[in-house]
Amino acid sequence: MYDKFVAQKLIDLWLTEDIGCFDLTAQLMVDAKAQATFYMNAREEMTLAGVEVAAQVFRSYDPSCKVELRCNDGDVVEKGTVLMVISGPGQSLLTAERTALNIAQRLSGIATETAKYVKAIEHTKARLLDTRKTTPGLRMLEKHAAVCGGALNHRLGLDSGVMLKDNHIAVCGSIEAAVKRARRHLPALTKIEVEADRIEQVREALDAGADVIMLDNMENEAMVEAVRLVNGRALVEASGGIRLDTIAGKAETGVDFVSTSRPFQSAPAVDIGLDDEA
Template structure:
């Protein structure tokens, strides 16, 4: 899903940030002619994301190295699994090591956390959505990680759909007027979503012909009422206050989607190491 050419530009930025004028330790300690083989391995159970990006870090810094992938993105692996094997000039591999590990640890952390949320609502019809609350510059990679964990991507950017929030509605005067304006100008196949924080707004959005209604920070009881009120005439998305310990009850109300930024914003990096094959 992510653009590989854009990712290569990001890798260049990451390497520039970390290497600076040169890897002082590797240049002082490692013979430029020496070669090595390293295994990248999982030190805990995880869902993989970004393994191809990690491989690209090595080949971007040292085109002459060889990388053999042992897993693919979205794979679930156990502790001890070998993720990739990289061989080549030892000095270059040690220089690129931290950048490669940082990105695969970060993205696999998001995928692993996302998978927990997906599993928590697997007994319902609701599907998990991610959000635009991503790290600047890493959105497409983090959304890729969400997808690896089983979530669906919400808007990739502001140009991906029409979402009318409270401030848009305030400027337009009402939900009815906001939807009318949007419907008149929006591309034919683009859905219009309206954020609602009360059942009265849900009724207004439904009457206005909204495609998707977001139930923002509503109680479980109000969500159930909204599901009955809408009766399938619009898609319903629950958002706000979504945590691993609350998501199941919200999904059980009968909503179609649940959106949360929590796996992207608070997922810990997973533990992945790079060890000498010897």
């Protein structure tokens, strides 16, 4: 769910940032000919994401490094699981270690948090959507992590679909005018989503022919009414301030999707280590 060519550009930037001119410690303390083997271990239960990128970090820094993946992105692993085995020049492994661990810990943290949200609504028909509230520069990989955790991607970028929010509608004068203007030049397979925070806006979006209606910060009772009004004529998404303790109630209103940025914004990095033994 990510492009390795684009990931390589990111990896080059990460390594350049971390290494600076050269790894002073590794070059002073480790003989250039010394070989080593390390094990990347999960130190807690987690849903994995980013282990394949981490492997690419080692190979990118030194192509002579040999990486054996023991697990894959999307796997749910227990504490103590060996994620990968890395062998090669000791200097290279120690230099690339922090960058590889950072990205695996960050992305697996997002995947693990996302999985909690997915589980909270598994008794409903609703599917979890992510958002564009990602770390600048890491959107592709963070959205990959969300998918590893069981979510679906919302828009990958502004070119992925039309979302008409209150300011767009204000500029155009009405929901009807905004949808009509967007529809006139829209690519054939692209959807139009309209944000609504009142029932009358839901009705207007339906009449205008919106493909998706986002119920923004609505109370649950109003969302139930909105779903009944839509009656399958458009897809319905719940959004706005949704947390782990409130998502089940939102999903139980009958919406098709629930979107939240919380897994991106609040997920702690998981504990993954690089050890000299499994």
